[in-house]
Amino acid sequence: xxxxxxxxxxxxxxxxxxxxxxxxxxxxxxxxxxxxxxxxxxxxxxxxxxxxxxxxxxxxxxxxxxxxxxxxxxxxxxxxxxxxxxxxxxxxxxxxxxxxxxxxxxxxxxxxxxxxxxxxxxxxxxxxxxxxxxxxxxxx
Amino acid sequence: xxxxxxxxxxxxxxxxxxxxxxxxxxxxxxxxxxxxxxxxxxxxxxxxxxxxxxxxxxxxxxxxxxxxxxxxxxxxxxxxxxxxxxxxxxxxxxxxxxxxxxxxxxxxxxxxxxxxxxxxxxxxxxxxxxxx
Numbered sequence: 001x002x003x004x005x006x007x008x009x010x011x012x013x014x015x016x017x018x019x020x021x022x023x024x025x026x027x028x029x030x031x032x033x034x035x036x037x038x039x040x041x042x043x044x045x046x047x048x049x050x051x052x053x054x055x056x057x058x059x060x061x062x063x064x065x066x067x068x069x070x071x072x073x074x075x076x077x078x079x080x081x082x083x084x085x086x087x088x089x090x091x092x093x094x095x096x097x098x099x100x101x102x103x104x105x106x107x108x109x110x111x112x113x114x115x116x117x118x119x120x121x122x123x124x125x126x127x128x129x130x131x132x133x134x135x136x137x138x139x140x
Numbered sequence: 141x142x143x144x145x146x147x148x149x150x151x152x153x154x155x156x157x158x159x160x161x162x163x164x165x166x167x168x169x170x171x172x173x174x175x176x177x178x179x180x181x182x183x184x185x186x187x188x189x190x191x192x193x194x195x196x197x198x199x200x201x202x203x204x205x206x207x208x209x210x211x212x213x214x215x216x217x218x219x220x221x222x223x224x225x226x227x228x229x230x231x232x233x234x235x236x237x238x239x240x241x242x243x244x245x246x247x248x249x250x251x252x253x254x255x256x257x258x259x260x261x262x263x264x265x266x267x268x269x270x271x272x
Binding site for chain 2: 003008010011012033036037038039040041042043044045046049054055056057058059060078080081082085086087088089091092093094095096097098117118119120121
């Protein structure tokens, strides 16, 4: 019996099916947020949320994160320096400016957001607002 | 203005592998730039989420192989709600010509980007020919 199952598999096959439909252009347009840079994965961790963003090769100093109410904005630039007189054999990496805003569909604590950038991955730990947390009601 | 172009998402390409791997994890081709300067070749690979201790770079039979492992334990206890990209390990190989000095290949990793410096062998360095 396999002890390891790819936790993403089920979700990704659904996503692939949705993407295939989107690629067929049947519904046209699609959601505006898809295809924006940088790509974002959002997870739930207990009561809180974690947004994991792939930003390889972006200098920490060139990265800005803003949060207001339940909206988070990630902007910055990625630069590539080939150096003087380099002759290019293969160019696949992309560079330029990016500016992306996304919102979380519930109330969050914008002041409590913790950002961590390591090995080209930006992780945003987003706490749920206190007012959104379930509470036990005592019968008086 | 070249540095004001807007960034677009690139779809990850999955490695088309022939031998099967023993771990049921996905593997992707890291996005790579290769360029040449006077006395060296630079290979730059993007492997977001790969730390210094989980990169494996080796040269065997004139093939340079770079593998990066992603730490899946970081995703433990996280339930995906919305996803736009896949997570997996990275692997890519390149054939080296005899022009590369295989003994002196250097590598560094910063912000999920690996830079490999492949010095050219003495005989392959460009030289100027003077007309007598």
